Amino acid sequence: MDVTFKKKKDVLEGEVALRSMDLEDAREGVKGEIENCVLEDKFITISPECVRCNLCVEECPVNAIEESKFARPAKILDNCVKCEICAQTCPVSCIHVIESTTHVEDDDVKYHLKDLKVPHRKLRMNKIDVDPDKCDSCATCVRFCPTGAIQVPEGGIAQIDKEACVGCGACVNVCPEGSIELVRELGPVIKTKELLVDQDTCVQCQVCEENCPVDAIKLEGDQVVLDPEKCILCEVCSTKCPVGALKLEMV
Known part of the structure; x- marks a missing residue:
């Protein structure tokens, strides 16, 4: 999947205002926000082609997938940390990692959705x-x-x-x-990214340690120590770090 669609900016402003009726002059208040809107996100979804094998459920390191039943496919839950292990594991490629971008272009808000390629475990x-x-x-x-x-x-x-x-x-x-x-x-999970730690930028706030879903990162003295065997490269620490001392890069 690689699709782009758009919505008129004034229509979106009206929709936001309708959902913000408790705010005075809501429509005027959201214009500036929408004008400067540039959003990037990633989400994971399971298509109806799910064969009910529940391999993804077994392999999810944070228990973020509801197991499939005879009448319905497996379901990604809200506590998903986007590590992509489920997508690597699915034997029929029915788990998709979708990159979503949104930006304003003239009078339109444009949305772009792209199905990212994910390697598969043996x-x-x-x-x-x-x-x-x-x-x-x-x-x-x-x-x-x-x-x-x-x-x-x-x-x-x-x-x-x-x-x-x-x-x-x-x-x-x-x-x-x-x-x-x-x-x-x-087979083992395929490492497609690497977590880099800038020790000089780190302010020892422990936000990364407190938020890591698999206890793979610790603050020892004034150094951030990463356990590569535990780390699932989920982006939680890098997105929550207040000073940008943690970064995920493709390898």
Whole structure:
């Protein structure tokens, strides 16, 4: 996805004013804010193509994903820190990292949304079996298998093509009888960014330490110490640092 759309500035001013009825002269008050509006943000979303494998739920380091159910896909929650691990993990690329920018151009407010490319971790199926005593031939697994690796012959139990299986685990999660056993191997998270610390700029305020969701950063004496094994490169510390002493850079 790479789309741009726009809204008339005066229309947006009116909408903001309507939502700020408790403010006097609200419309006039927001004109300057909108005129100078330049916003950049990033958000993560899960598309309806979710196969209910819940790998993203298992791998999220801050428990920010609500697990999928038979009738609905997984859902990103408000405590997401945008580390992108879920997008790297999804075996069917249905988790999208969207870059959003907004700026004023003449009489329009322009919005631009772009689907960022995210590398994918390796996922391999080591072993998968169907228990013939539990399988009731309901074919629910067939519906959710993203590679078409499962078939249920008439009068038989589920049959899995182990060459086509990618080990996502969707069949395991949706099977109502718990008849499928899976052993899989998931590769490490791919580091696409690096967190840099400017010790000279740091004012030892401890904001980074207090806000890190995985306790990966500590203030020891007058030095900020980062644990690279724990750090998930989520941008929380870099965005909250009041003096810009922490920066994330692409590698």
